[in-house]
Amino acid sequence: MRILNVRVWMLVIGVAIGGFALIGPEAQGQNMIQVKGSDSEVNLVQRLAEVFMQKNPAVKIGVTGGGSGTGIAALINKQTDIANSSREIQPKEEEAAKSAGVQPFRVVIATDAISIITHPSNRVSKLTLEQIGKIFKGEITNWKEVGSKDAKISLYGRQSNSGTFVFLRDSVLKGDYSPNMKAMNGNAQIAEAVKRDAEGIGYVAVGYVVNEKEEVMEGIKIVDVAKEAKSTAYTPAKMENVMSLKYPITRPLNHYTNGKPAGGVLDFLRFEISGEGQKIVRKEGFFPVQKDWMEFNRKQGL
């Protein structure tokens, strides 16, 4: 009897597994769009996708984070339809994509300003690009060197799969991050950590610390950034500073697809850069696509 029972169970399990295997491919129909990558973009794109799905119930969009590097790697490995990337694709990645038969196609969906954040009790309210670079490279290790009290600087940054990590390294540090920098999992984690750390400094996408009314998140202070020692420092919280590029650490937020998109993916991208989509971008604390980049999108045929 018992043996019979075992056999029955095996049969049941076997049928179940077989059934799932059969159902599996069906569930991933044509209308399921996978979006993966940048942590800076994940909330924004999630919101855009929600509104888009309300208007087009036939299309399903799944948005996950993991970092720009993860998104681009997934695009190359053909595991995602759209890769979110808060940095440009690197030559190395482009090569890998080509040998995998993937042609990265870029679309710019928003403008971001990387915000340098500290604890509100910190006396420093302005930093130059050079100072920021030196702080994160570990060449300036004490707050008194930039005009605050005598205390060790506690660095918070992102892991190397982050687009923000790479963008800041290549455009501001032009060198390697200090090995003492604590690598956090995402923008929100950096903001939370800096909130609790009186001697902390970190970098996050502007949408995580500023809302559409240009109000800064409670418990956080955003440092004004100047291009050089002599130039004026600007805050990334104000839309005009970012749109006029007066704030020096601005960047486009991108999507990458494999070749020119079609069907549901194309509809979604068009929605994102439409007037309505750009309004949502602003609502999430980010800024609309800059003129030059909008022209780039048009030239791409969107």
Add this chain to the structure above:
Amino acid sequence: MEEPYEPSVTIEEAPVEKAWLHKRIDTKDKTIAFRKLRARRLNEILIEKFFFINGLLAILILLSIFSLLFVKGFPAIKELGWKSFFGSSVWIPNSYSTPQYGILSLITSTLMVTIGALVIAVPLGVACAAFISQVASPRIREILKPTVEILAGIPSVVVGFLGIILVNPLIAKLFGISNGLNALNGSILLAIMSLPTIISLSEDALRAVPNSYKEASLALGGNDWQTLIRVLIPSALSGIIASIMLGMGRAIGETMTVLMATGNAPALTFNFLNAIQTMTATIAIELGEVPYNTTHYYALFVIGLVLFIMTFVVNLVSDIILQKYQQVER
């Protein structure tokens, strides 16, 4: 239809026939019995083979994991040499200028949190085991032991979360530092995670000590404390050590918790109040985005190989100790 074996004559009439008849009936029964037996044997053999294959599979999987790590890690070692891995503590694979692959600081970080965890967990765990096995009333024991075992089921990501929101500010306040994402935080969390293993197995070891030992000690005038410290714990020592080693294996391999709580700064340090990055966290962070078949990719497998060897040695030693302890008990 089979040949009928009804007697054509009555038994009384033909005694000679009777013996023959019995023989036939016997054979008939035997064939049925034999068939049944054969079916059962076949089933048994199949089941036995099934389990044998499963056992073999475990060994095969272990060997193939080891060879996979070795094959995948070898190109990096060939390209950079052993020295650049084990002779340096600078780990910057995604460098702006020149990538460096020194894993020394990652190894020391892993060892730091592991040793830190054991320093906290061993006294607590052994004391708790002693309490459950020797002091607690049966009712308390019935509540305590399952509770400890449930502790083992808490997902590591939840423990890591506690590390960020609870242990982090606590350490910062206690030591007057700006944040508590450091090796001490990781040690405390790993201690919590290895406690169930240590308590559960130590308690088993203490209870396996023959009652006569305890009675003899008490009869000689030893009090409960002396009996516990000088008789029971020494007799159960190999079991306790095995439990500690297994807890240690758990601590070395743990990923999510340390990834969340230790800050992940790859600088070489021996200060428990500094942020560290363990080997497991490095692999978890970087494997997701690394382009396949690059030096960085292979280098991560070298870390995996070192990690595998470390946990393998720890588990092997604990197994040897445990076996020795079981032999003594017999």
